[in-house]
Amino acid sequence: MKWKKRKLKNIVPFLKSALSEVAVIGGGPAGLRVAERTASAGLETVVLEKRAVVGKPVECAGIVSPRILSITGTESLIAEPEGAVVHSPDGKKLEFEAKNDQAVIIDRAQFDKELAEKAIKAGAEIKLGTAVKKLEKTGSAGRKVHISYDGRKKILNPKVVIGADGPGSLVRRSEDFPSPDEVLPAVQAVVAAKEENVHIHLGKDVAPGFFLWEVPYRSGKLIGLASNDGRTYQHLMDFLRSKGLENKVIGFLSGTIPLGNLLESVKDDLMLVGDSACHVKPMSGGGLYFGIKAADICAEVLVDALEEDDTSEENLKEYHERWQEEIGKNIRKGMRTRNVFKQLTDKDLDSLIEVLQKEKAKRVIEEKGDIDHPSRLVKPLLKVSPELLKFTGPVIKSLF
Ligand SMILES: Cc1cc2nc3c(=O)[nH]c(=O)nc-3n(C[C@H](O)[C@H](O)[C@H](O)COP(=O)(O)OP(=O)(O)OC[C@H]3O[C@@H](n4cnc5c(N)ncnc54)[C@H](O)[C@@H]3O)c2cc1C
Numbered sequence: 001m002k003w004k005k006r007k008l009k010n011i012v013p014f015l016k017s018a019l020s021e022v023a024v025i026g027g028g029p030a031g032l033r034v035a036e037r038t039a040s041a042g043l044e045t046v047v048l049e050k051r052a053v054v055g056k057p058v059e060c061a062g063i064v065s066p067r068i069l070s071i072t073g074t075e076s077l078i079a080e081p082e083g084a085v086v087h088s089p090d091g092k093k094l095e096f097e098a099k100n101d102q103a104v105i106i107d108r109a110q111f112d113k114e115l116a117e118k119a120i121k122a123g124a125e126i127k128l129g130t131a132v133k134k135l136e137k138t139g140s141a142g143r144k145v146h147i148s149y150d151g152r153k154k155i156l157n158p159k160v161v162i163g164a165d166g167p168g169s170l171v172r173r174s175e176d177f178p179s180p181d182e183v184l185p186a187v188q189a190v191v192a193a194k195e196e197n198v199h200i201h202l203g204k205d206v207a208p209g210f211f212l213w214e215v216p217y218r219s220g221k222l223i224g225l226a227s228n229d230g231r232t233y234q235h236l237m238d239f240l241r242s243k244g245l246e247n248k249v250i251g252f253l254s255g256t257i258p259l260g261n262l263l264e265s266v267k268d269d270l271m272l273v274g275d276s277a278c279h280v281k282p283m284s285g286g287g288l289y290f291g292i293k294a295a296d297i298c299a300e301v302l303v304d305a306l307e308e309d310d311t312s313e314e315n316l317k318e319y320h321e322r323w324q325e326e327i328g329k330n331i332r333k334g335m336r337t338r339n340v341f342k343q344l345t346d347k348d349l350d351s352l353i354e355v356l357q358k359e360k361a362k363r364v365i366e367e368k369g370d371i372d373h374p375s376r377l378v379k380p381l382l383k384v385s386p387e388l389l390k391f392t393g394p395v396i397k398s399l400f
Helices: 002-018 029-040 066-072 108-122 170-174 232-242 288-307 313-341 346-356 359-368 374-384 388-398
Strands: 022-025 045-048 077-079 083-087 093-097 104-106 125-127 130-137 143-149 152-156 160-163 182-191 198-201 212-217 220-226 249-259 270-272
Touching: 022 029, 029 045, 029 108, 029 288, 045 108, 045 130, 066 104, 066 108, 066 288, 077 212, 093 359, 104 108, 104 212, 108 125, 130 170, 160 170, 160 288, 170 270, 182 232, 212 232, 220 232, 232 249, 270 288, 270 313, 288 313, 313 374, 346 359, 346 388, 359 374, 374 388
Parallel strands: 022 045, 022 160, 045 125, 083 198, 160 270
Antiparallel strands: 077 104, 083 093, 130 143, 143 152, 182 220, 182 249, 198 212, 212 220
């Protein structure tokens, strides 16, 4: 009897997922948001997440625009920095006040947990500790999703698969989607040292090809960077040592940032969303805003497609076209700017900061700065600092 009960307990949870119409692979912000939306629309939705706990370990600095707070209704806000300081390679500082709450800091673990709770409340099932090992095309519609759970193997056969499995996406790779243009390694340390502001450090010695950030985090701060020279961890250690902080590190984490404008994101019965589709801002590496925006479009198109009983690539293409329209433009501009940014020497960066230090330029940044739409700054900045063209002509031109 006992044996029978245990067996039943093990089988019943998968009965529901086995019947799911939508299988979301990956329980990060993008996947959880899709799941909340599809479940709210009455679709049987299961989220397959290989980690044991949603949102942990954290691979994020938690810097977002306040838009994320209003779109998601999250209560994970932990800091509202009073300003930001950009440090040039030769030590110049561009300091500005955050006049319009341009960036706030959220607790990423709590953010993901809240999204998971909302998805569950909407009716989605979240299977933790469940890794997707393989996708297999079937003769008829859909795919077989091979999962491994608690040492066991099982095959699900949902109507539609959502690949929300992050930067290294198995779904993207196994379905022959294009690869990201770049995948940057990133590392971050949690440091026991108080910080009020956001600091950005530029330069080949600090973070070649990207930047280093310092961000307030509860009673301490996060110091992290991405770089493109294969020495990301060494750069972080060098910085920590240079600031005398190496003994104040509470923990490290690492992750990757996928960059590029993916030209395909749907196939028959399958959609990619979030980092797996490179929904990331190329100049900052921020992926939460684009990921959530794309997730909403993804769910909307999917709900309609299932209602029409047509989940062909042709019908799901609307999702690709809509996210390309809403965020793809921004990603394309960002990639062009990034490609020029990578060519800038430390001297160019010093000169750029010098120009932006001037009062008029600073005021424009303070009043019009928007971390989700950095290119909106360009025209007003050029108006007050036409000399920017002299230093950064290619960067500026790339934004139009
Ligand atoms: C160091 C660092 C700092 C960052 N800081 C910021 C920031 O300040 N602001 C910002 O907006 N963005 C930031 N980002 C980017 C942001 O973290 C990502 O854009 C965001 O997490 C993407 O969400 P996602 O749901 O697409 O993917 P993820 O959050 O990566 O979630 C994917 C999920 O899929 C699961 N998964 C993967 N493979 C499988 C499988 N085979 N089977 C089952 N589950 C699987 C993973 O375990 C994971 O939980 C940062 C990234 C890094 C690396």
